[in-house]
Amino acid sequence: QVQLQESGPGLVKPSETLSLTCTVSGTSISSHYWNWIRQSPGKGLEWIGSVFYTGSTKYNPSLKSRVTISADTSINQFSLRLSSLTAADTAVYYCARDYRYGYDESMSYFDYWGQGSLVTVSS
Amino acid sequence: QSVLTQPPSASGTPGQRVTISCSGSSSNIGTYTVNWYQQLPGTAPKLLIYTNNQRPSGVPDRFSGSKSGTSASLAISGLQSEDEADYYCAAWDDSLNGHWVFGGGTKLTVL
Numbered sequence: 001q002v003q004l005q006e007s008g009p010g011l012v013k014p015s016e017t018l019s020l021t022c023t024v025s026g027t028s029i030s031s032h033y034w035n036w037i038r039q040s041p042g043k044g045l046e047w048i049g050s051v052f053y054t055g056s057t058k059y060n061p062s063l064k065s066r067v068t069i070s071a072d073t074s075i076n077q078f079s080l081r082l083s084s085l086t087a088a089d090t091a092v093y094y095c096a097r098d099y100r101y102g103y104d105e106s107m108s109y110f111d112y113w114g115q116g117s118l119v120t121v122s123s
Numbered sequence: 124q125s126v127l128t129q130p131p132s133a134s135g136t137p138g139q140r141v142t143i144s145c146s147g148s149s150s151n152i153g154t155y156t157v158n159w160y161q162q163l164p165g166t167a168p169k170l171l172i173y174t175n176n177q178r179p180s181g182v183p184d185r186f187s188g189s190k191s192g193t194s195a196s197l198a199i200s201g202l203q204s205e206d207e208a209d210y211y212c213a214a215w216d217d218s219l220n221g222h223w224v225f226g227g228g229t230k231l232t233v234l
Contacts, residue, residue, distance in 0.1 A: 046225065060222050060223075061219040106154075106215035109173040110168075110170060114167065116167050
């Protein structure tokens with residue numbers, strides 16, 4: 001059974017960098033693409049970006065300058081770093097698997113999600 | 124402001140049929156398939172419909188999806204109290220080197 005679990009600090013100060021990790025079990029991250037998605041309090045979903053085990057990444061243009069996503073196949077984890085935090089980055093951060101049935105990223109869907117990790121940006 | 128437009132709320136009584144719309148543009152829904160996610164209160168989103176109208180195993184056939192042009196719809200027939208949740212549409216958008224976009228979500232209330 002595929003399971004994803006986010007981990008990281010619940011509180012981060014403004015201007016600092018957020019680091020979150022997603023631990024994957026039940027499947028190897030050396031297949032499929034892996035994503036970070038966030039949800040601000042009372043708001044909708046926002047895709048942050050994705051990573052393939054080779055290190056290939058794709059980011060949301062609105063966050064690209066502040067985001068780094070990486071994968072570590074040796075420990076079956078992938079990670080998110082988001083810099084220059086402001087209160088607007090307060091959100092529940094989800095990691096999710098991207099199942100691709102076709103030849104490019106448009107032909108896919110998020111089939112497994114973590115439970116989410118609440119991150120509050122405050123001094 | 125979400126790239127895909129959904130009504131913020133919808134409602135129905137048990138047994139009714141409810142539809143939720145999702146409007147986009149030629150750079151997303153007009154070109155690519157649509158996925159729908161259900162988010163029950165306090166939980167992570169769950170895949171409900173993929174590739175416009177396909178149901179993952181375990182999703183009741185009361186849920187159906189369709190797409191026409193730059194819009195998509197989710198229909199729920201035989202509404203049940205456990206269907207009360209937030210529903211999100213999603214599609215790939217090929218602007219700015221490509222990225223996933225979501226609708227703002229529709230909160231479904233079962234009266």
